[in-house]
Amino acid sequence: MSIAVFYAPNAKDSSYLSEEESFHAIRVLRLRVGETIHLLDGRGSKFSTNIAALEGKKVAFGPLEVVESEPAPAYSIHLYVAPTKQMERMEWMVEKCGEFGIHGIHFFASKNSERKEIKLQRLEKTAISALKQSKNLYLPEITGLHTFKEIADKEGGEKLFAFISNPPVSVLMKTAAKNKEYHVIVGPEGDFTPEESDILSKNNWKPFSLGKSILRTETAGIAVCLGLHILNAD
Template identity: 85%
Template sequence: MSIAVFYAPNAKDFSYLSEEESFHAIRVLRLKVGEVIHLLDGRGSKYATKISAIEGKKVSFGALELIESEPKPSYTIHLYVAPTKQMERMEWMVEKCGEFGIHGIHFFASKNSERKEIKLHRLEKTAISALKQSKNLYLPEITGLHTFKEISAKKGEEKLFAFISNPPVAVLSKTALKGKEYHVLVGPEGDFTSDESATLKNNHWKPFSLGKSILRTETAGIAVCHGLHILNID
């Protein structure tokens, strides 16, 4: 039988699960006092512990044993996306990028954006679920909704943006350098305007292609995440 995994970002400071994680432990998994559980802090560490008490809606745990630790990777991926009208598609993207392993997912509004507000809490819950399912040790940072101006002026080591053109520019694998801190922009389904593309180029963002097919926003985000991981496989 597999050991239940919970997200506990403050496990070293507080010896109890959050209300949401406690509910899952008690009501869904029906765990009992004395059972072994694993905790993820979302910052590279995994612990083993035992449930020490169940009091109402709160699950407490005992001493922590560090069973896995992962140093920060040699590269990081921060994805910036103009959200679609259907948030379910953004949740799916967050889930899949989380399974692959990503360090930040950030949302911004551009001229052709379909959505001007997002519910970060739902996306954060999706990211936590993906963290536990995939057994990754780092929870991605999720932020938004930023303005295009804020994002376009961002400083970074390797800045790239998905660009649809005819003829197409070079593909991601031939544009991105290996082992970098990546900041990658994926525009709305109406694409960036010509003025926005010009602004990005003037601010040292490098355009890249994801191939001849026109991808949905969420598909492009996942393709970027996976492509950069593949690029950095030794």
């Protein structure tokens, strides 16, 4: 039988699971005192412990033993996305990028954006679920809704943006260098306006292509994440 995994960002400073994780342990999994559980802090560590007590609606756990620890990789991926009208598609993207492993997913509004607000809490829950399912050790940061200018003005790292053109620009795998702090923008389904593309280029964002097919926003986000992992695989 597999050992239940819980998200506990303050595992070293607290001996209790959160209310939501406690509910899952008690009401859904029906765990009992003495059972072994694993905790993920979302910052590179996995711990083994046991359920020490069930105190009302909260689960208390015992001393921690580090069973897995992973240093931050030589590269990191931060994805910037203009959210689609259907939020379920963004949740799916967050889930899949989280399974592959990503450090940040940030949402912004541009002229052709279909959505002007997002529910961060739902997206954060999706990211936590993906963390536990995939057994990754790093939880991505989820932020938004930023303005286009805030993203365009960003400094540092390797800055890339998906660009649809004819003829197409160079593909992502040939544009990005290895072992970088990647900041990658995927625009709205109506694409960036010419003015927005010009602003990105003037702010040293490098355009790249994801191939001849026109991808949905969420598909492009996942393709970026996977492509950068493959680029750095060796």
